[in-house]
Amino acid sequence: MSESEPDLHESEEATDGFAVSLGDPRPAGSRHMWQRSAVTITDGRVIAGTVDGRVSAFPIALSGYGDEPEPSWTATIADEYAVSLEDGPEGTVAVGGRGEGGIVAAIDATTGERRWSYRSADDLGEPQKESLFFLPYVVSVATDGERIYAAARRYERDGGERSFRSAVYAFDPDGDLVWTYRADASPIAIDLREGRLAVAYNRCPGDHRTGLVVLDTETGDPQLTWDPGCEGDRRVGDASLLADGVAVASHGDYRGYRLDETGRERWSVDLARPTEVGEETLYAYPNHVHATGEGVAFVTGNTYPEEGREAEGRHPHEHTITAFTPDGTERWHAPVGGWVSELAAADGTIATPGAQRFRDRDPDSHGLRRYDLVEGPMTGISIEGVVTAAAMTDRRVAVIEEPVEYHDGDAVRGGYRLHVSA
Template structure:
């Protein structure tokens, strides 16, 4: 990436991240004219893409972090993690609220006001006419854990065209050629399909798929192709290509492996697929027994390039945990946050990959890189400050970074 990065401080008193990941609490998107940031304090700020001068700002009216963001036509749409689980659409040029919807109306109000229990707008996907949103709410009663969730199809004016409700936890949404694909991660209730593909017109089910393994965790991410989809499986730590007739190939990503007497694995959390192949990105190492481990899986926090035929072509460490991807055609940008087991600040930053050939370029940040957007050659990212528990030093700042590949 170019060395000529521009930075703008994000206003607000944000607690620094600690050794472990804190979950998503910022979001960023790029349009032709603006870079728009949603903050941990709930503000939405649009800046001129060329000068980074502030164009408009909307202050929060509730205690909720902006965790999802996208644009549709002449609006920017944000999703919150908060008591209302709000979705709001703002006029792209003025910041005027065009419409809003409280997903808590459908998924329910939180039983506790702590982060895990708050209604959460997980992801957006857009086509020419609509924005598709997935929202969920978690609940726990003793040993019983449950989710309520809804997938929405919103027209540009905020009208709900259709909804799809389940008792599972959606984690990502993709849209292409009349299909909306929803990846469901945790399925503790009656819903047991890690992938559901819906019709964009009316929300009817086109097909469903589930990884061939037991357990509540199912799918971590989905990317649609012109026919079928590519998914990450949290059930068996593999990647799958799903075609019209079912599974076409699968590939080991960070499957369970014994190292120094411990069996460890890592979840494949993200995928982006094109006609030239797919890039998978894995997450943290976990042991099969307990939560703590002294070893690292060799394929943890790794970008893996796979050919259209399902053959591993390349792999590269991304250094730290990636909360999301930014994609454009055959380019994938990965933001890297903590490696909480080794706590190496040298891994913070951004990496860009070509689907077929691997690394294009990278950029290191002082704090952790959390949210990212890509449009053309322009990259926008949010850096958050971090303090490691065994060091006590504050690294980085809460700021917007804009650069180019």
């Protein structure tokens, strides 16, 4: 096992690409843990989604830091965050929003024309309050070249009781709804592979008590269900499909699992289980997983105490990535620098867009880190603001930088920018 951190170099010196301003939004705060931007890479274009519902396309051929290249086109989905993007079928870009409508849309990748849109709020209900956590939220979109899939949720609260309404959708390229899978639980991530759609539910306070559901993409019927079987409503943080099963990051018991195609456990590993640190018992949630035939990598998030709300200490496996062989043997372990909102992966490489360590507030940790699934840490990119979204191909990396203002500081760090590099 090896443990080291990727070297972070300044973006202007370490890349061959361009950076462009995306506007001037309210800076992220110390507890920035939500999605409000998105990015994806299509043939010849980088597509960025922003806090005001704009979706803009930039030609990859642009170059030169300090330039301000104009987008090829800009579309607006609605007055809400554009938080999920994916290269769609028949020359489209699939978009998911966070706002009053919880919009799912398809935009023409060449012209920016909106081909169709769908309001998930019509199914899930209008927001209980006009604040971020109550807004309908399309947590993820995915495409298989024939259909667009999306998972949306809405949260509400009645006194001390929390509840969710959610739906997973399949749309034909023309926007016709093919099927819907509903639950009174909170989907957090989806993954698509070979006729299967994995849905991870991180909160299950209602009748739906299953952390993982794998749906048939043709019919929407469940093929596989799995749950860590724990008390409380925390269940699963992420899932990554394999040809012969699925890897799961479990919120319920802070472990990582490798399941076979029937949902039976092949192996499991402790990731950030409750640990005594000084006089506290601390834990951290495994939030992300990426699996291929070469192995599995899990990423953990912030430290939390079993008692109270604020931790004095830090869990030893907070903000880390750990990689395992296909049979569950640990290969390497490394820091990720701070809160990671999502993963990007391509050709055996994993990228972690790093926001802040909101308790330590170390701006030197901001950046994009890269790891080889087999060999471990690679060179990363240092960025002044927090990095909240990333996309990667075998040749390109694109990230969204957001400005951040720590609550105990006196400066805004970074800007709202799209960075594209080779």
